[in-house]
Amino acid sequence: MKTITLAATLAALASPVLAEGDAAAGEQQFNRQCVACHVVRDDAGEVLAGRNARTGPNLYGIDGRALGAIEDFRYGDALVALGETGATWDEESFVAYVQNPTAYLREATGDGRARGKMAYQVRDAQQAADIYAFLATF
Structure with missing residues (x-):
């Protein structure tokens, strides 16, 4: 069962987002x-x-910002290390x-032990794209 779940997760990570996000819908999803x-x-400070x-x-300012780059925030080691390679936030990342922080970090770093600290997962790719579109307006 774990193999099927992991395979489905990796397939979802490899699938491109077909539509760009909708900022208005993203605001609603961000608030939810x-x-x-x-x-x-x-x-x-506003x-x-x-x-x-x-x-x-x-x-x-997340759009184009390096991963794990907010000063004085305690990110997980894998996210910081990935950011140090020059990786930046874009809609795809x-x-x-x-959708799955740990699976993303393991795939992106090649480290099967990498773990994301964010426990929550946005289940729908379109909602995630919408949230990003909303955040990219700032």
């Missing part, structure tokens, strides 16, 4: 799925989306990561 852990706070959640990193 992300606000418990994440905030979008600009450099002046909260643009979410609440004052601190479990996950601030998602302001974001969608794959939020």
Whole structure:
């Protein structure tokens, strides 16, 4: 059973997102799925989306930002190491990561022991793409 689940996960990671995200739908999904852990706070400290959640990193300016790059946030080692290779957030990496952080990190790093610290998973690829489109507006 684990082999089938892993194979399905890896196939999903390899599948391209067919449609770009919808920012308006992404705002709704962000408010449903992300606000418990994440905030979008600009450099002046103004909260643009979410609440004052601190479990996950601030998602302001995520588009094109290096993975694991928010200062003073305790990311997992695998995400930091991947960011140090020059990997940046784009729609494809974001969608794959939020659908299964650990599987994404294992595939991207080639390390079968890599683990993601984010426990929540966005189950639908289109919703993940929509969330990214919303975040990319900041």
